[in-house]
Each structure stands twice: as structure tokens, then as C-alpha cells.
Amino acid sequence: MATMRFRQAIVAALADEMRLDSRIIFFGEDVAEAEGPFKTSEGILKEFGPERVRDTPISEMGFTGAAVGAAMMGLRPVIEIMFIEFLGVALDQIVTEAAKTRYLSQGSLSVPMTIRASVGSGLGFGCQHSQTLEHWFASTPGLKVLMPSNAQSAYSLLRAAIRDPDPVIVLEPRILYAERGDVDYGIIAEIGKAQMRATGDEITIVALGQMVNVAEEAIKNSGVSADLVDLQTIIPWDRETVLNSVKKTSRLIVVEEAPLSGGWGSEIVAYVTSQLFSALKSPPFRITAPDVPIPFNGGLESRYAPTASDVTRQILHALKNQDVPQPWWVVEGIAG
Amino acid sequence: MTTSLERRNSLYGNDLACYERMVEIREFEKITNALFAEGSIRGTTHLAVGQEALTLGISSTLKPNDVVAATYRSHAIGLALGLSPESVLAEIMGKATGCCGGVGGSMHLCDTTVGLLPTSAIIGAGIPVAAGAALAFQVQKTDQIALALFGDGATNIGAFHEGLNLAAIWKLPVIFICDNNVYGEYSRIEKTTPIEDLHIRAESYAMPHMSLDGMDIHAVRSGLTDAINRARTGGGPTLIEAKTYRFSGHSRADQALYRPEGELKEWQKKDPLLVTEKDLIKRNLITRNEIESMKENMVSELTAVAKKVANDPEPELSAMFSNIWTPSKVAI
Ligand SMILES: Cc1ncc(C[n+]2csc(CCOP(=O)(O)OP(=O)(O)O)c2C)c(N)n1
Numbered sequence: 247m248a249t250m251r252f253r254q255a256i257v258a259a260l261a262d263e264m265r266l267d268s269r270i271i272f273f274g275e276d277v278a279e280a281e282g283p284f285k286t287s288e289g290i291l292k293e294f295g296p297e298r299v300r301d302t303p304i305s306e307m308g309f310t311g312a313a314v315g316a317a318m319m320g321l322r323p324v325i326e327i328m329f330i331e332f333l334g335v336a337l338d339q340i341v342t343e344a345a346k347t348r349y350l351s352q353g354s355l356s357v358p359m360t361i362r363a364s365v366g367s368g369l370g371f372g373c374q375h376s377q378t379l380e381h382w383f384a385s386t387p388g389l390k391v392l393m394p395s396n397a398q399s400a401y402s403l404l405r406a407a408i409r410d411p412d413p414v415i416v417l418e419p420r421i422l423y424a425e426r427g428d429v430d431y432g433i434i435a436e437i438g439k440a441q442m443r444a445t446g447d448e449i450t451i452v453a454l455g456q457m458v459n460v461a462e463e464a465i466k467n468s469g470v471s472a473d474l475v476d477l478q479t480i481i482p483w484d485r486e487t488v489l490n491s492v493k494k495t496s497r498l499i500v501v502e503e504a505p506l507s508g509g510w511g512s513e514i515v516a517y518v519t520s521q522l523f524s525a526l527k528s529p530p531f532r533i534t535a536p537d538v539p540i541p542f543n544g545g546l547e548s549r550y551a552p553t554a555s556d557v558t559r560q561i562l563h564a565l566k567n568q569d570v571p572q573p574w575w576v577v578e579g580i581a582g
Numbered sequence: 583m584t585t586s587l588e589r590r591n592s593l594y595g596n597d598l599a600c601y602e603r604m605v606e607i608r609e610f611e612k613i614t615n616a617l618f619a620e621g622s623i624r625g626t627t628h629l630a631v632g633q634e635a636l637t638l639g640i641s642s643t644l645k646p647n648d649v650v651a652a653t654y655r656s657h658a659i660g661l662a663l664g665l666s667p668e669s670v671l672a673e674i675m676g677k678a679t680g681c682c683g684g685v686g687g688s689m690h691l692c693d694t695t696v697g698l699l700p701t702s703a704i705i706g707a708g709i710p711v712a713a714g715a716a717l718a719f720q721v722q723k724t725d726q727i728a729l730a731l732f733g734d735g736a737t738n739i740g741a742f743h744e745g746l747n748l749a750a751i752w753k754l755p756v757i758f759i760c761d762n763n764v765y766g767e768y769s770r771i772e773k774t775t776p777i778e779d780l781h782i783r784a785e786s787y788a789m790p791h792m793s794l795d796g797m798d799i800h801a802v803r804s805g806l807t808d809a810i811n812r813a814r815t816g817g818g819p820t821l822i823e824a825k826t827y828r829f830s831g832h833s834r835a836d837q838a839l840y841r842p843e844g845e846l847k848e849w850q851k852k853d854p855l856l857v858t859e860k861d862l863i864k865r866n867l868i869t870r871n872e873i874e875s876m877k878e879n880m881v882s883e884l885t886a887v888a889k890k891v892a893n894d895p896e897p898e899l900s901a902m903f904s905n906i907w908t909p910s911k912v913a914i
Pocket residue numbers: 275304306328332335655703704705732733734735736737761763765766767828832
């Protein structure tokens with residue numbers, strides 16, 4: 247057990263796995279000598295040397311594809327994508343190549359690679375460097391998509407991702423890199439398993455990444471007794487934990503950082519509603535960002551992702567009125 | 583108020599005005615850096631100190647109705663093309679008065695009155711976009727051209743190769759300028775690229791190409807003029823590699839400690855400001871004293887701009903919901 251920053255937990259997980267498994271290689275832009283633009287590979291080159299730890303050119307399609315091929319041939323590549331948007335130029339290699347390899351080879355090949363990418367809003371990086379974009383991957387069968395919310399899950403999920411026999415995408419909320427937390431090196435997560443961050447019986451709140459902290463604060467502020475489910479894995483998601491929780495509370499809110507349309511929360515709300523329709527005391531709903539690009543201006547950006555105060559308002563509304571509150575942009579008459 | 587177009591037009595055939603704009607860029611970047619350091623600018627900045635001659639060579643040679651697709655290293659090209667220091671700094675500070683209304687930030691400048699397309703923060707993205715703009719000019723039979731400005735690192739991404747190949751086979755009126763400042767982020771070019779002379783990459787697209795001294799505005803203009811003549815007369819695209827050097831770090835607070843000792847000093851001898859000053863003094867267009875007072879005036883003007891911009895209004899919340907798309911029912 248040790249206290250460390252989120253980004254150091256990532257380094258620790260990678261190093262621990264690399265010590266155990268010589269098939270693991272690691273590459274990305276400025277990850278070796280410079281130790282990562284976000285310092286997420288401090289000491290890795292030094293310990294594991296230039297054969298296993300490499301800097302790449304600015305060629306995301308090239309090095310992502312190289313990871314796919316190396317994985318097919320028996321290595322366990324871990325790659326870093328500095329900002330998730332840069333995967334835009336490499337999507338084919340992930341969605342159409344890596345995700346289809348086990349299928350097309352009828353199980354004779356697999357792609358045990360891990361893609362780490364920083365995601366999320368809140369730091370003033372503007373509309374091309376602040377998205378979460380999990381939905382780019384969440385509807386591609388063959389991929390697994392994870393998102394940690396604190397130092398422990400950053401550590402435990404990355405270790406699990408590296409050990410997994412399939413392509414796994416780990417989306418790291420950039421805003422959490424500097425956050426400190428305790429890390430138990432003995433915990434390796436189970437992919438597809440959610441974590442309960444709080445327990446209660448009035449309402450179930452499902453969140454992911456930096457929204458877990460937002461939801462936690464909102465639960466505190468509102469004084470409700472809530473189950474807080476940190477989903478951790480978007481695909482495959484933990485239906486059992488979520489269903490059991492909603493069976494107990496009969497109410498569900500999903501808090502997402504991404505835009506309203508097409509978010510992973512829709513899948514959860516739809517599934518839970520279809521399974522537990524008659525047991526629900528009020529309609530499940532989602533609290534999300536609006537359907538807009540992420541604005542640079544600090545005041546505007548601070549309204550982009552759901553805030554603790556807005557989540558509090560919506561929780562209290564739902565409990566009092568048994569119906570679905572309007573998003574803030576409708577309440578404030580700014581947009582429809 | 584002077585418009586962007588007026589500021590642009592003031593550059594043509596006026597070497598002194600071009601020099602003054604270079605001084606403006608240099609001092610602007612210093613102020614930006616200081617504001618970032620004190621926490622008045624969010625996110626990131628990418629300075630172009632040392633690359634002033636290249637941007638001015640471009641802006642004083644292209645016409646204002648030609649278009650430019652550039653990158654996150656945007657302040658210098660923006661100012662060079664004519665955007666005012668107010669509108670650029672206001673954008674960097676997220677103010678409603680910024681050229682993108684404060685929703686873009688340092689990496690995203692845009693001003694269609696002088697041909698600046700929204701600058702992209704994705705490496706290589708502007709290269710095929712410039713080819714596409716040139717395709718429109720070709721089909722519309724205008725004499726406009728498009729120019730893509732990008733870094734050395736960008737020549738390793740697919741968009742570079744696909745964009746050049748397409749431009750070559752369609753003979754598009756587009757000019758690709760690779761600003762080879764020796765570094766892509768924290769990596770020196772030889773770590774990521776097997777050749778140092780990037781312009782030869784055009785060979786495999788049978789595209790005319792050249793290398794030029796990006797620290798000298800005359801060299802930039804003369805190389806660019808050839809390429810422009812070719813593009814405007816149906817001769818197709820050109821790849822120009824401008825040899826420059828990034829005097830500052832890559833972005834934000836990067837101190838560039840990874841550079842070999844003495845390298846910066848060597849390049850500073852070719853500082854585009856020094857090169858231009860020497861030339862202007864030799865041609866009796868300016869004196870050393872006039873240069874000094876020009877610099878002093880510039881600093882005080884820009885300091886006043888920074889003070890004003892700090893108090894400019896923030897964008898309204900509605901700005902967040904504007905200009906995203908047009909509802910389909912009003913589309914034709
Ligand atoms: C597709 C993509 N990959 C990575 C990055 C991160 N990045 C931003 S600037 C930069 C270096 C670019 O170097 P170069 O093309 O030489 O331009 P310079 O910054 O030197 O002007 C990198 C890797 C990005 N913006 N987009």
C-alpha cells in the first residue's frame with residue numbers, strides 16, 4: 247500500500263506488469279526519453295531499456311497498427327495515445343483490424359494489446375483536445391473499454407487490461423492525473439466488474455471516470471442515501487451489479503461526461519428499464535454534457551460536464567417529484 | 583479600428599511594415615508566455631519565436647483571398663496574416679472579443695477575411711483540407727490558391743502523404759509548407775524521421791519541391807513566389823521545406839532541456855529579426871535607433887492591449903450552443 251498520484255499509479259501498474267511478463271513492450275509519442283507528456287512513464291525506459299520502451303514518430307495509425315501486428319505475433323504491446331482525439335487517425339486499426347482478428351481467425355489469433363489514452367474536459371485544452379469519445383469504441387464488439395476514477399482503479403484496471411487476451415482501451419481522465427490516492431498493489435481489477443463507491447437505499451447513481459467524484463460530492467450535498475456505482479468498464483458493463491442495486495433502490499440516474507446523444511448511459515437506462523420496468527418508482531434518466539463541442543473559455547467549460555451542484559439539483563428533483571428534471575440549459579432557457 | 587484586411591494589405595511591398603509585424607509577433611509571444619506563466623491563460627500555448635520570417639514571408643506574398651490551413655502554433659501566422667493582437671490575445675484568453683468568440687483558445691484561430699481557416703490541433707489535419715480548398719478553386723476556376731503550413735513532425739503522418747498524392751494527381755493549386763523547426767515536441771528530428779531534408783518526400787509524388795532558409799523573409803518570398811506562379815497557372819502543387827528553429831519550448835512551460843548544448847545559440851545567430859534588421863539598415867530603410875524605439879513602442883502598445891483584453895467581456899453561455907449546426911429544415 248502506498249499513497250501516490252493517479253499518474254504514478256499508471257506508471258506503477260505498467261512497471262509491475264513489465265517485470266512479470268517480458269512480452270510486454272511499450273511505445274508512444276515522447277513516452278521513452280521524455281517519460282511521457284503527462285509523466286505517465288517515469289522511469290520506464292530506464293528500467294526496461296530501449297528495446298521494450300520506444301518513442302514513436304507522430305504516426306498514430308502506424309504505431310497503433312504495429313501494436314496490432316505485434317500482438318498477433320505474441321507480444322503484449324501497451325501504447326499511449328496522448329489525447330484520445332489522436333486515435334481518430336488510427337481508428338481503422340482498432341475498430342476494424344484489432345477488434346475483428348479473433349473473429350476472422352476463428353480464434354487462432356488474438357490481439358492482446360492495451361491502448362492508454364488521456365480523455366476529458368476541464369483543463370482548457372479546447373474542442374479538439376477535451377472529449378472523452380468512449381462511444382467511438384463502445385459499440386464495437388471485440389473491444390473492451392475501461393475508465394478509472396482514482397489512483398487505485400488506475401492501477402488495478404491497467405494491470406487487468408495488460409493481462410487481458412483482447413484489445414483493451416483504457417481511457418484516463420486527464421484531470422485526475424495529479425490527484426493522490428492510496429494504492430494497494432495486491433488488487434488487480436476484474437474487467438467487467440463495477441465498484442460500489444457508496445451504498446444507500448433511496449437511489450442508484452451510476453458514473454464513470456471524473457464523474458464518479460462529481461456524483462460522490464452530489465450525494466453528500468443532497469444528503470440522500472444512494473448507491474454509487476463506479477462502472478469502471480463500459481464494455482462489457484456490469485449488468486448484475488447495476489440491476490441488483492436498482493432492484494434495491496427502484497431509482498436510477500446515470501452521470502456522464504460525454505454529450506447527451508449516443509452516450510453509454512443510454513444503454514444502461516434502456517437495459518435497466520426493460521428489465522425492471524414495473525419495479526421502478528420513477529423514470530431512470532441521464533445527466534450528461536450538452537450536445538456541443540467543448541468550449542475553451544473557462545466559465546463555459548466549467549458548465550460543460552455535469553457539476554456537483556447540478557447533479558444535486560437533479561437528484562433532489564427526482565426524489566421529490568418522481569419525474570425527470572430538465573437539464574440546466576433548458577432550465578436556464580439557453581437551449582432546447 | 584484597423585481591420586484584419588487593412589493590416590494585411592499594409593504588408594505588401596513594404597519591407598519595413600513586414601519587419602514591424604515580425605517585431606509585433608516576437609513581443610506578442612513574450613507577453614503571451616508571461617501571461618501563461620502567471621496563470622492568466624488556461625490550457626496551453628505554442629509559441630513561434632524564431633519563426634517570424636516564415637510567417638511574414640507567407641502573408642506578404644499570398645493574396646488575402648488565398649486561404650491558409652495552419653496549426654495550433656497559431657499566434658504568429660494569425661498576426662502575420664492580419665489578425666489584430668487584440669483579437670488573437672482575446673482568443674487565447676477566452677474572451678468574447680477573440681477571433682473565435684473565446685470558444686477556441688490558443689490553438690484555434692480563424693479569420694476568413696484574410697483567408698485563415700480554423701487552425702487545427704490535430705497533426706496533419708490541415709494538409710488534405712488545404713488540398714480540398716484548392717480543389718474548390720480549381721473547379722470554380724478562380725485564381726485562388728490554398729496553402730498548408732505544418733511542422734516537420736507532420737510529415738510522418740498519413741494525412742501528409744495522402745494529401746500530397748491527391749494534390750499531385752489532380753494538379754491542385756496548393757502549396758505545402760513544412761516548417762522544419764528541427765523538433766516535434768520533445769524529440770529531435772533524427773529520432774523520428776530517417777531523413778533531415780524533408781522536401782525530398784515530394785519526389786515520390788512527382789511534385790516540385792524545394793528547401794529554403796526560413797529565417798530569411800526574402801528567401802521565403804522568392805521560393806513561395808515560384809510555387810505560387812506554378813499553382814496559379816495550372817502547374818499544380820509544390821512542397822516547400824522552410825528550415826527554421828523553434829527558439830522556445832514546444833508548448834506551455836516546456837524549457838526544452840532536451841536540446842543539445844549550444845544548438846539554440848547557433849540558431850539565434852540566424853534570428854530572423856537580426857537578419858531582417860541588418861538588411862533594412864543596409865538598405866537605409868531604418869536606423870538602429872529607430873529600431874530600438876520601434877521595439878519600445880511595440881512593447882508599450884502590446885502591454886496596453888493585454889491590459890484592455892484582460893477586462894474584455896467573457897462569452898455568454900449561449901455561445902456554447904451556437905454555430906454547431908444548422909437545423910436540417912432550413913437546408914436546401
Ligand atoms: C495526430 C496528433 N498526434 C499527436 C499530437 C500531439 N502533438 C501536438 S504538437 C506535436 C509536435 C508536432 O511537431 P511538428 O509537426 O514538427 O510541429 P511543431 O510543433 O514543431 O511546430 C505533437 C506530437 C497531435 N496534436 N495530433
